[in-house]
Amino acid sequence: xxxxxxxxxxxxxxxxxxxxxxxxxxxxxxxxxxxxxxxxxxxxxxxxxxxxxxxxxxxxxxxxxxxxxxxxxxxxxxxxxxxxxxxxxxxxxxxxxxxxxxxxxxxxxxxxxxxxxxxxxxxxxxxxxxxxxxxxxxxxxxxxxxxxxxxxxxxxxxxxxxxxxxxxxxxxxxxxxxxxxxxxxxxxxxxxxxxxxxxxxxxxxxxxxxxxxxxxxxxxxxxxxxxxxxxxxxxxxxxxxxxxxxxxxxxxxxxxxxxxxxxxxxxxxxxxxxxxxxxxxxxxxxxxxxxxxxxxxxxxxxxxxxxxxxxxxxxxxxxxxxxxxxxxxxxxxxxxxxxxxxxxxxxxxxxxxxxxxxxxxxxxxxxxxxxxxxxxxxxxxxxxxxxxxxxxxxxxxxxxxxxxxxxxxxxxxxxxxxxxxxxxxxxxxxxxxxxxxxxxxxxxxxxxxxxxxxxxxxxxxxxxxxxxxxxxxxxxxxxxxxxxxxxxxx
Amino acid sequence: xxxxxxxxxxxxxxxxxxxxxxxxxxxxxxxxxxxxxxxxxxxxxxxxxxxxxxxxxxxxxxxxxxxxxxxxxxxxxxxxxxxxxxxxxxxxxxxxxxxxxxxxxxxxxxxxxxxxxxxxxxxxxxxxxxxxxxxxxxxxxxxxxxxxxxxxxxxxxxxxxxxxxxxxxxxxxxxxxxxxxxxxxxxxxxxxxxxxxxxxxxxxxxxxxxxxxxxxxxxxxxxxxxxxxxxxxxxxxxxxxxxxxxxxxxxxxxxxxxxxxxxxxxxxxxxxxxxxxxxxxxxxxxxxxxxxxxxxxxxxx
Numbered sequence: 001x002x003x004x005x006x007x008x009x010x011x012x013x014x015x016x017x018x019x020x021x022x023x024x025x026x027x028x029x030x031x032x033x034x035x036x037x038x039x040x041x042x043x044x045x046x047x048x049x050x051x052x053x054x055x056x057x058x059x060x061x062x063x064x065x066x067x068x069x070x071x072x073x074x075x076x077x078x079x080x081x082x083x084x085x086x087x088x089x090x091x092x093x094x095x096x097x098x099x100x101x102x103x104x105x106x107x108x109x110x111x112x113x114x115x116x117x118x119x120x121x122x123x124x125x126x127x128x129x130x131x132x133x134x135x136x137x138x139x140x141x142x143x144x145x146x147x148x149x150x151x152x153x154x155x156x157x158x159x160x161x162x163x164x165x166x167x168x169x170x171x172x173x174x175x176x177x178x179x180x181x182x183x184x185x186x187x188x189x190x191x192x193x194x195x196x197x198x199x200x201x202x203x204x205x206x207x208x209x210x211x212x213x214x215x216x217x218x219x220x221x222x223x224x225x226x227x228x229x230x231x232x233x234x235x236x237x238x239x240x241x242x243x244x245x246x247x248x249x250x251x252x253x254x255x256x257x258x259x260x261x262x263x264x265x266x267x268x269x270x271x272x273x274x275x276x277x278x279x280x281x282x283x284x285x286x287x288x289x290x291x292x293x294x295x296x297x298x299x300x301x302x303x304x305x306x307x308x309x310x311x312x313x314x315x316x317x318x319x320x321x322x323x324x325x326x327x328x329x330x331x332x333x334x335x336x337x338x339x340x341x342x343x344x345x346x347x348x349x350x351x352x353x354x355x356x357x358x359x360x361x362x363x364x365x366x367x368x369x370x371x372x373x374x375x376x377x378x379x380x381x382x383x384x385x386x387x388x389x390x391x392x393x394x395x396x397x398x399x400x401x402x403x404x405x406x407x408x409x410x411x412x413x414x415x416x417x418x419x420x421x422x423x424x425x426x427x428x429x430x431x432x433x434x435x436x437x438x439x440x441x442x443x444x445x446x447x448x449x450x451x452x453x454x455x456x457x458x459x460x461x462x463x464x465x466x467x468x469x470x471x472x473x474x475x476x477x478x479x480x481x482x483x484x485x486x487x488x489x490x
Numbered sequence: 491x492x493x494x495x496x497x498x499x500x501x502x503x504x505x506x507x508x509x510x511x512x513x514x515x516x517x518x519x520x521x522x523x524x525x526x527x528x529x530x531x532x533x534x535x536x537x538x539x540x541x542x543x544x545x546x547x548x549x550x551x552x553x554x555x556x557x558x559x560x561x562x563x564x565x566x567x568x569x570x571x572x573x574x575x576x577x578x579x580x581x582x583x584x585x586x587x588x589x590x591x592x593x594x595x596x597x598x599x600x601x602x603x604x605x606x607x608x609x610x611x612x613x614x615x616x617x618x619x620x621x622x623x624x625x626x627x628x629x630x631x632x633x634x635x636x637x638x639x640x641x642x643x644x645x646x647x648x649x650x651x652x653x654x655x656x657x658x659x660x661x662x663x664x665x666x667x668x669x670x671x672x673x674x675x676x677x678x679x680x681x682x683x684x685x686x687x688x689x690x691x692x693x694x695x696x697x698x699x700x701x702x703x704x705x706x707x708x709x710x711x712x713x714x715x716x717x718x719x720x721x722x723x724x725x726x727x728x729x730x731x732x733x734x735x736x737x738x739x740x741x742x743x744x745x746x747x748x749x750x751x752x753x754x755x756x757x758x759x760x761x762x763x764x765x766x767x768x769x770x771x772x773x774x775x776x777x778x779x780x781x782x783x784x785x786x787x788x789x790x791x
Contacts, residue, residue, distance in 0.1 A: 034681055038526065045525040046498075046518075053498055056518040064680040066533060066671075066687040201753035201777045205714070208721045212693075375726075 013048070014040065020079045023239045024062060027071050028246045031062055051080065067247045067266070078239045081227045124151065134183055137213050138190070149220040152178055157225060161232050167225040167242075174221055180214050248479040252334045252450050264340050266479055270486060271344040288312035320351040320414050322442075324403065326421030327387065328358040328394035334450040338420045339378050343368050355407070356381060357399035359428075360389035363407070396423060396466070397431035404434045411438055417445045419470075423456075423463045430462050435469040445469065448476040448485065494524045494551055494621075494664075510539070510546035511691075511698050519686040520547060520664075529644050529665035531629075531683035536670055537732020538688045541627055544666035548623035553664070556618075557625045558611040560632045569639055570649055572608045581606070602653035612640070613649050616659035623664045629679075630669040637679050640667075644682045691733065693720055699733060704740045714751050715740050719763070725776060727769045739763045753777055 017040060024031050038061040046057045055076055063072045124132075129151060136144035153159075156177040157170040187210050192198060198206070230238045245251075247266060250259045294310035302308070323342050327335040335356075342354045346368045353365045362385040367377045389398060411417065417438055439445045447470045449456065449463060456463040467473035476482050495501045502517035512520070520543075523530045532540045548555035558569060566572075578601040585597055609617060615624040626640065643649055647659035667683060669675060691699060693716050700712040715736065723730045731739075739762045748755055757774050764770045 030677075032677075032681055038528070038684075041526055042522050045522060050498075052514045053518045056515040057522055059515075060519045060522060060530075060684040060686060064531070064683075064685045069687065199753045201718070201751065201756050204777060205717045205721055208724065209717065212720075 013043070016079065017043070019235070020058075020075065021062070023075050023079065023236070024072065026239075027075060027243050028249060029063065029068050029071060035062055035064075054080070067262070071244065071246055074242050074244070075239055077223065077226060078230055078242060079235055081223070081230050129155075130179075130183075133178060133217075134186060137183060137210065137217065138187055140213055145217050146220055149217060149224050153221060153224045153228065159225070159228060159232075167222060167229055170225045170229075171218075171222055174225070175218065180217070184210055184214060245478075248483070250479070251477050252337045253331070253477065255333060255337075260336070263337060263479060267337075267340055267344045270479075270483060271341070271348045319349060319416060320412070321345060321349055321353070322407075322411065322415055322417045323352065323354045324361075324399075324417065324419045324421075325354070325356050326358070326394055326396070327356045327381070327385075328392070330394065330424055331422050331450055334420070334422075336378070339381060341420075343377060353407075353410070355403065356385050356387055357394075357396075357403075358387045358389075358392055359395035359398055360387050361399040361402050361406075362386045393426045394421070394424060395428045396421065396425045396462075397429045397434075400434040401431050404437060408438065408441075411441045413441070413443055415442045417442045419445070419447045419466075420450075421447075422449055422451045422461065423447075423466060424459070424461050427460050430465045432462075432465045432469060435466050439469045439471075444471045446471055446485075447473040448482075449473060450477055451475070452477060495521050497521070504550045505546055508546050508549045509702050510542060510550075511695055511702060512543075513691070513695055516543065516686065516688065519684055523664060523684050526684070527647075527662050529667060529683045530686050531667045531669060531675070531680065532686045532688060533669045533671050534688035535690065535730070535732065537734045538690060539733055540668040540688055541625065543688070544623055544625040544668070547664060547666070548625075551621065551623070551664075553621035553623045554618065555623050555625060556611050556615045556663075557627060559627045560629050562631055562633065564632050564636055566639060568610055569612050570610050570643075571613045571651060572610065573602070573653075574606045574608045578606050604654075607651075607654070612643050613657065615663045615665075616643065616647055616649065617657065618663070619660055621661060621663070623666070626665065626667045628670060629667045630672045630675060634673075634676055637676050641678055641682065644679070690723060690730065693717065696720070696733070696736065700737065700740050703737050704744060707740060707744050708749065711743065711749055711751070712740065715743065718751060718756060722763065722773055725769075725772060727764070727772065728766045729764070729769065731763045735763050735765075 021031055021036055021039070039058055042057040042061045043054060046053050048054065058076065059069070059072060063069060129148070132144065133148050133152075135141070136148050152174050153170070156174045158173060159170055184207075188203075188207060191206050192203070226238070226242075247259070247262050250263065252263070255263060288311050291310045291312040295306050295308070298308050298310055299306040323338075323345065325335060325338045325342065327338070342352070346352045346354075352368075353363065354368060355361055355363050364381050364385050367380045367384070389395070389402075419435075435445065447463075447467055451461070453475045455461065463473060474481065474485050476485060495504075498514070498517050498521045501521045502512050502514075505512045505517065505520075519530055522528070532543060534540055544557075545555060547553075581601050582597060607613075611624070615622050629637070629640070644665065647662055648656050650656045667679075690696075696719065697709075697712050697716040700707060700715055701709065704712070719731055719736050719739075739759065742759055742762050743751070743755070746755075746759070756777055760770055760773055764773060
């Protein structure tokens, strides 16, 4: 490995890199010392003025999990936003835009004369800016787009120096003034006028293309805002404001829609892992009884001496899983996630039975069977399952009682029971004897609780009354915890 | 130490010569793996050209490709080396029959020598005199315990054989590991590698790929195909179309003599692009809905 270059000439970059890596660790990325050294070694082989290559060099050495890419990118943009072409070209690229595109030359000339930073935007009316925005998107003109986003931020974001907000507020203000939906509509109308015989497919493609361009523009605007914020408040402060939990640390209960999509994708490998865990236990377990025929057959190669005893493979026990999930309002977000988990489990295990409850309980296994589309299954669960008994407030006690009465006989020594819920019982009777009875019949009973451990047994939560009879009660608020639950299952 | 490549653009253009269109990230990581002498762990959805990358790098640098396909139950004797015990037995018997005076030590030294060693891909890769590209395919299929087999060779380019000692590499091979991410790889393995995530290509790259790989296709059609595929990938599908499926579709369209895709052609041939019935139904429905209607409604509301 190359020696570390610690000469004074290298140190500003080294220092910047160090700060960068510290921030990555703050954001939760596991960066080890070797990886740190690799990154330093890697950037020495990369021409420093090539921002993209620099970024990929750092990513290849520091980020070993694709789910962390976004977090990395955010930190990178903050730390290195003041370096690289976009920043250094702040004056010239406006003129580039003007000279390259001849169609819109008169408007751009005006823009080109504007200084990059501060003041001077009076030269451009609102209509002119809107027109330029429209044209930049219509022609997919990157330079003009960049110029427009710069002007837009300057004019609409209303950024005040020193104000400790993230970029979202400014982004919102800028976008509201640009009316991008109106622009999209206009672009589509225009395209339809130009090309009368567009069929549904091609219209769709056109729309996707325009939406894609608008997304690009939004990213440009975001980058512009970030650049200004970093210039105003410094790198560390900005990085701290923008820090977001990694996908595996996102709380199920408060996941945004976007985060939920990422979570959904992450569940699949997890259930495969769960299945692998259980299967592995079977394979590595005790060997089966002596296989006489096989032993004799193999003894022939040792001159009739049975030197190598052969064993039968043990018959694999098929794990049966029963999932009992609370889908009441208090755990709504978690429940959505739960149903995804159930669906994923279904595809991995042959025998999964699923039940949902609020104050009544219903079996929903058949909704998931042979269904290709999870959203349809969830919709059926939410509309068809009979889970309301009295008032639609969760009543674990009653739900468990009914479960025991109807399905209790199906719980056998091979059954693993997983209960998912926050154990908030609205001060009803707990009926924890049911859990005790199930526990005595089942192989194992696990309780997964989406609430933080410190909230347990506060208010109407009766975790410990039930958990006394469970093999384990786990706080499962995020993917990391779910993963460690699966890891430790064996 | 001489390097294989001079700079990133060179890697990129050389890869292009062997019909592999790399983006900046891919070329950059290949270049770095040569400079830092580190293996590359390539991850990403199926059918995005992970394995092909290793093959193309081998082809472009004129190196021999040695491939180790991983599977559950892969062990030392399949990955590293094995003693050729039948030959050892013969050797011992020959000794006894011919002369009968070989001492125990002599025979022991003799039968644990190179001659009786069966090299498996990993050992072969580092023993080779000529430049080699080692491809360890689908490394996520081996159990986490078996991963440890790879660690020594990945970090030090050497293999320790108890009876022989340590075999160090005659030349440092370029190593690519691919993973479909069916499970989390161990930290130890990841730490030793550069990480490269190959995602579905963006519009321009996909169009280029179609143009390079499908003969007799015109630019307009390839552009349209790339656009359709991009739109399809945005839908929430069980399995998004991979690059190879895109190419299959492109070839089909060329064979059918299509030069402009309309909704009907797309509906008729979409089963080449997608493999699940529910995905196909969803896509067909999406493409059939008239977008202009939706826009008018949304503008009213």
